[in-house]
Amino acid sequence: MDQYVDGNASLREVMSSYPTGVTVVAASERADAPFGLTVNSFTSVSLTPPLILVCIGQTSTLHDRLIASDYFSVNILAGNQGAVADRFAAEPSRERFEGAAWQVGTFGVPIIDGATAWLECSRYELLEGGDHTILIGxxxxxxxxxxDALVYHRGSLSPSR
Structure with missing residues (x-):
């Protein structure tokens, strides 16, 4: 029989038991001024029209700039990009792209080199979701x-294979 540590585990603990991919959501106010952050709350919403969503913490220093952007990218990180995930989660926001390899996408948003996949999105809708803003693109x-993708599970990053 499974052992249960706590019948009232925090939502954060419960959700860390669910493996997720890791993304960097990025935008740019100018071609030379990209900004972005690590996000693992990302999912598809609809195939027709093609919609995705990301959840952005309202306390993030980049929250207001990101939700005001007309276009943004979602870079699905590859298994060997754990350092990229850490950099975009921890570094001061102005330093995250320093030394990072990236290109300017079709819609002027940053595309991180080496990602397993990426999407360029236009802002479709914003919804309030507790302490996060749900950005639908x-x-x-x-x-x-x-x-192969990078996976976050129980507080650790690892390749999907």
Whole structure:
């Protein structure tokens, strides 16, 4: 029989038991001023029209800039990009792209080199979700590289294979 540690586990503890992919959500106010953050609350919403969502913490220093952006990218990190995930989660926001390899996408948003896949999205809708803002994006352009993905599970990052 399974052992239960606590019948009232926090939602954070419960959700850390659910493996997720890891993304960097990014935008740019100018071609030379990209900004982004690590996000693992990401999912598809609809195939027709093609919609995805990401959840952005309202206390994030980039929250207001990101939700005000007309376009943004979702970069699904590859299994060997744990350092990229850490950098975009911890570094001061102005330093996250320093030394990072990236390109400007079709819609002027940052595309991180080496990602397993990426999407360029236009802002479709914003919803309040407790202490997060749910940013729904319409997928305007996307690509898949076929690399294995980075996975977050129980507080650790690891390749999907």
């Amino acid at each position: 319409r997928v305007e352009h996307s690509a898949v590289t076929g690399r």
